Amino acid sequence: MRTVARLRRAGLPYLLLLPALLLELLVHLVPMVIGIVMSFKDLTQLFLGNWGAAPWKGLGNYRVTVDVDAPVGATLLHSFVVTCAFSVLTVGLCWLLGTAAAIFLQENFRGRGLLRAVFLTPYALPIYAAVITWAFMFQRDNGLVNHVLHDQLHLTDGRPFWLLGDNSFLALLVVAVWKTWPFAFLVVMAALQNIPKDLYEAAALDGAGMVRQIRRITLPSLRPINQVLVLVLFLWSFNDFNTPYVLFGKAAPEAADLLSIHIYQSSFVTWNFGTGSAMSVLLLLFLLVVTAGYLLATSRGRKHADA
């Protein structure tokens, strides 16, 4: 009797966890496994009605996607380079703006609460509405950006296109930074609350200026938080689909052809789901490797610093 009661008590947590586990399996793992299976099939629009009947292609889809001499591989490589540049710049700028704003708002002054609320506005706005507004602003003929740059300040010769051509990368970067930097600000601001004020007072009395205080106290104290923050920002920006999709529509310009949009185009515009799935799997593998490498490198660095 006692054993049965003990088993029941021990099994209860697992029983309670079961619905969440099943849901997780259904929502995340099953689509992932289906995507991996699809990447080994020649799944085109001919087999959309019954995709199980699509013939197996082995590693054929992967060969096509990594062959940089062929058009599919060449465009994928270009898209990968654009995504890497976009991610690095987005993460860097978001971190810089978020950290600077958090440091500047660390001390109490008049209007600090209002500024904190204002800075969190992009995070509170619906992302679709905000990006559509940016698309309005970047319109060539009657957008606010050209109105200010060309009509008011006369900084450009003509009215440049922002949502076409090379400028589209800049437009995408601005919108992505505007949308994402409040997260960095929020995280760094929370982390700054844990740094004792005595440290700054002692450093100031010892003659350390603001720059030295930031370099010697603030940044080292933020290191564990930054480790997670940079990783999360990188993964978000690398996988960002909503921003380019709402800003440019289904066909993003070449200069702003992020991987997520490229895979979407390969899958849903050209109806080649096999190749699209292979690209998705390669992207997943790349992100897993980068994440593991980054965590390994940063944890080693922390161990060295602690020793």
Next chain:
Amino acid sequence: MPSDTVRAPRTAGRRRSPTAPPRSFLWTRRIFLTALAGFVLLPVYVMLSSSLKPLEDVSGRCV
């Protein structure tokens, strides 16, 4: 007040605390936070001003 009266500066006699941030930091803070607030609020301003206009005006169908 006679014109030859020498007025002491308003900050005279008031010494800055050694832990107080320097003036350069305060000015950098002012400029940076103002620029950042402008960047953040620009789309919000466009959104609000568009929402207050008549629909014909926003969609460009006004005569």
